[in-house]
Amino acid sequence: MIETDEQKALRAAVSDLGARYGYLDYVLPRARRGEPLTELWREAGRLGFLGVNLPTEYGGGGAGIYELALVQEELAAHGAGLLMVVVSPAICGTIIAGYGTEQQKQTWLPGIADGSKIMAFGITEPDAGSNSHAITTTARRDGEDWLLRGQKVFISGVDQADAVLIVARTEDHATGKLKPALFIVPTDAPGFQATAMAMDIVEPDTQFTLFLDDVRLPADALVGSEDAALMQLFAGLNPERILGAAMAVGMGRYALGAGARYATERTVWKDPIGAHQGVAHPLAQAKIEVELAKAMTQKAAAHYDAGDHMGAAEAANMAKYAAAEASIFALDRAIQTHGGGGLSAEYGLASMLAAARIARIAPVSREMILNFVAMHSLGLPKSY
Numbered sequence: 001m002i003e004t005d006e007q008k009a010l011r012a013a014v015s016d017l018g019a020r021y022g023y024l025d026y027v028l029p030r031a032r033r034g035e036p037l038t039e040l041w042r043e044a045g046r047l048g049f050l051g052v053n054l055p056t057e058y059g060g061g062g063a064g065i066y067e068l069a070l071v072q073e074e075l076a077a078h079g080a081g082l083l084m085v086v087v088s089p090a091i092c093g094t095i096i097a098g099y100g101t102e103q104q105k106q107t108w109l110p111g112i113a114d115g116s117k118i119m120a121f122g123i124t125e126p127d128a129g130s131n132s133h134a135i136t137t138t139a140r141r142d143g144e145d146w147l148l149r150g151q152k153v154f155i156s157g158v159d160q161a162d163a164v165l166i167v168a169r170t171e172d173h174a175t176g177k178l179k180p181a182l183f184i185v186p187t188d189a190p191g192f193q194a195t196a197m198a199m200d201i202v203e204p205d206t207q208f209t210l211f212l213d214d215v216r217l218p219a220d221a222l223v224g225s226e227d228a229a230l231m232q233l234f235a236g237l238n239p240e241r242i243l244g245a246a247m248a249v250g251m252g253r254y255a256l257g258a259g260a261r262y263a264t265e266r267t268v269w270k271d272p273i274g275a276h277q278g279v280a281h282p283l284a285q286a287k288i289e290v291e292l293a294k295a296m297t298q299k300a301a302a303h304y305d306a307g308d309h310m311g312a313a314e315a316a317n318m319a320k321y322a323a324a325e326a327s328i329f330a331l332d333r334a335i336q337t338h339g340g341g342g343l344s345a346e347y348g349l350a351s352m353l354a355a356a357r358i359a360r361i362a363p364v365s366r367e368m369i370l371n372f373v374a375m376h377s378l379g380l381p382k383s384y
């Protein structure tokens with residue numbers, strides 16, 4: 001993938017920002033305290049990095065998901081990836097820019113673009129999980145208003161967010177069946193309750209359980225059309241996977257940098273440990289796998305930005321799978337290269353491994369990606 005001079009310049013500028021914050025001095029202490037990376041978020045927003053994919057008429061950079069993925073990768077390569085970039089500009093910004101009303105665009109996009117507003121995204125439910133067709137959060141009409149009732153789990157960054165884009169279901173008047181619909185739910189709405197979940201990962205962002213107890217919403221809380229929600233939802237899910245992949249690729253790069261540096265510096269026999277092929281080859285293998293995952297992430301973003309949503313879906317799933325596996329492998333090898341130091345608090349590699357492990361489960365698990373590829377790419381029968 002040959003990048004334009006503008007894309008190269010964007011990479012360099014984001015990399016400078018990531019280096020100024022950095023993993024060991026800034027991100028890791030925050031992550032250990034469970035505090036979000038607010039200063040980095042704000043500065044990235046001010047510099048125009050967070051809204052690079054959003055339309056210029058609403059304060060964005062007018063570029064694509066390719067550029068947003070590049071931003072995420074470069075930050076993550078310094079250990080400073082921003083989970084809420086996957087959610088706020090990539091999912092919510094994309095859906096609102098593509099399908100929101102003029103009023104919703106004006107209300108939300110400039111703030112999402114400069115980082116002054118954050119929108120979380122809630123689809124996962126305790127009894128639905130990977131089977132998002134089984135969600136039961138329901139919106140029913142009450143006069144002009146909507147009343148939203150249900151429960152969500154694992155919703156990231158609700159404490160930082162002004163609103164959550166909630167995937168619910170409404171009744172189809174013709175068939176009586178429930179169909180999906182998207183609602184912008186302010187986090188201070190009466191009946192909206194968010195409870196922090198106790199997670200066993202070292203990560204700056206917190207996950208929440210949401211209880212929606214007849215949350216009353218005005219008619220214009222519905223995003224776009226009640227009948228086109230599935231299409232709207234899919235429009236946001238490919239960017240989510242691409243951005244998740246980019247974050248994992250960045251973490252893989254961080255791990256390789258740390259591993260190669262240590263292998264060059266550490267000597268316990270006569271040569272640095274990197275001279276032993278038992279140390280060098282696994283790092284070289286991880287490098288190849290991270291680069292392959294990066295190439296697939298770039299392919300997915302290029303297809304998405306060109307409007308090829310089917311091509312993007314296959315590549316985005318493959319990229320997310322490959323990037324998760326490559327980053328986990330790279331971190332594991334970086335830890336091994338550091339010996340006992342790999343598990344010490346000093347290097348923070350074990351903490352990053354647990355955070356990288358997220359990408360194997362969220363936003364879509366590796367098994368569900370294998371199901372997708374088996375069915376859609378290989379034409380095998382559906383197994384569930």
Ligand SMILES: Cc1cc2nc3c(=O)[nH]c(=O)nc-3n(C[C@H](O)[C@H](O)[C@H](O)COP(=O)(O)OP(=O)(O)OC[C@H]3O[C@@H](n4cnc5c(N)ncnc54)[C@H](O)[C@@H]3O)c2cc1C
Nearest residue numbers: 121122123124129130154155156358362363365367368384
């Ligand atoms: C750190 C973190 C942040 C998250 N942030 C968000 C967020 O902001 N918003 C949001 O909506 N959600 C979020 N999620 C939720 C995430 O998307 C789900 O955890 C994920 O989709 C898996 O759902 P589940 O946990 O219910 O697992 P389950 O669906 O219960 O699956 C459990 C296991 O069974 C496997 N499995 C299930 N069905 C099949 C099948 N048919 N074939 C083969 N294997 C199968 C899965 O792959 C998995 O390994 C987050 C999760 C985490 C961990």
